Amino acid sequence: MKKIINHPGLGNVIYTKRKSSRTIRVRIVSDGDVQVSLPCRVSFAVAAAFVDRNRKRIEDLMDVRKKKIAGKTFLPGLSEAELQDLRKNAGKILPARASSLAAALLRKIREEDLYKLLPLSDRFKVRIKEGYTPFAYGRLAIKNNKSNWGSCSSLNNLNLNMQLLRLPADLMDFVIIHELCHLVYHNHGPGFHALLDALCDGMEKEKAGRLKRFIIR
Numbered sequence: 685m686k687k688i689i690n691h692p693g694l695g696n697v698i699y700t701k702r703k704s705s706r707t708i709r710v711r712i713v714s715d716g717d718v719q720v721s722l723p724c725r726v727s728f729a730v731a732a733a734f735v736d737r738n739r740k741r742i743e744d745l746m747d748v749r750k751k752k753i754a755g756k757t758f759l760p761g762l763s764e765a766e767l768q769d770l771r772k773n774a775g776k777i778l779p780a781r782a783s784s785l786a787a788a789l790l791r792k793i794r795e796e797d798l799y800k801l802l803p804l805s806d807r808f809k810v811r812i813k814e815g816y817t818p819f820a821y822g823r824l825a826i827k828n829n830k831s832n833w834g835s836c837s838s839l840n841n842l843n844l845n846m847q848l849l850r851l852p853a854d855l856m857d858f859v860i861i862h863e864l865c866h867l868v869y870h871n872h873g874p875g876f877h878a879l880l881d882a883l884c885d886g887m888e889k890e891k892a893g894r895l896k897r898f899i900i901r
């Protein structure tokens with residue numbers, strides 16, 4: 685059972701009775717709202733009084749949270765139907781985008797003679813010149829998670845988060861390029877960053893900074 689009670693200092697507080705709750709617990713959720721869970725036997729009024737008694741501590745927690753989320757953009761949670769739509773679109777768009785970016789990056793390396801500038805092994809440079817694509821991947825899976833935008837396995841399989849479709853287009857590409865660079869470097873060492881930065885025309889820092897501001901709820 686849920687109830688929203690407005691507290692004059694804290695704003696709207698969401699109270700939820702839970703069978704699993706043993707005590708009254710307060711937490712500040714991602715965008716700074718106060719959520720309280722309470723055992724079923726405890727009345728909402730008792731929980732509200734508890735919140736009022738602990739107001740100072742809750743305000744401190746809200747301040748910490750506010751500092752943490754300053755400048756962040758929260759992507760709100762989606763309904764089941766919206767998630768289904770997103771999954772369907774992601775299944776079409778992400779694989780196509782990954783393969784066209786892989787081809788474009790290889791072209792870029794060749795046309796701009798980037799292979800001469802990059803900290804790649806001589807053998808690798810020769811292979812690129814000969815037409816070998818360093819951005820060939822195995823399986824591409826579409827995931828839905830909150831912890832990462834994408835990943836690359838040691839077997840060169842890629843995972844991309846369907847939530848990428850909700851980012852500005854250039855950040856979606858940036859994540860895909862990041863994962864494609866892991867096909868060359870399976871780490872975040874200097875070589876990896878040099879490659880990624882070169883392929884992003886020196887914008888890696890700027891894009892990484894903007895990407896960090898997006899949080900999936």
Ligand SMILES: [Zn+2]
Nearest residue numbers: 862866871872
């Ligand atoms: Zn990475």
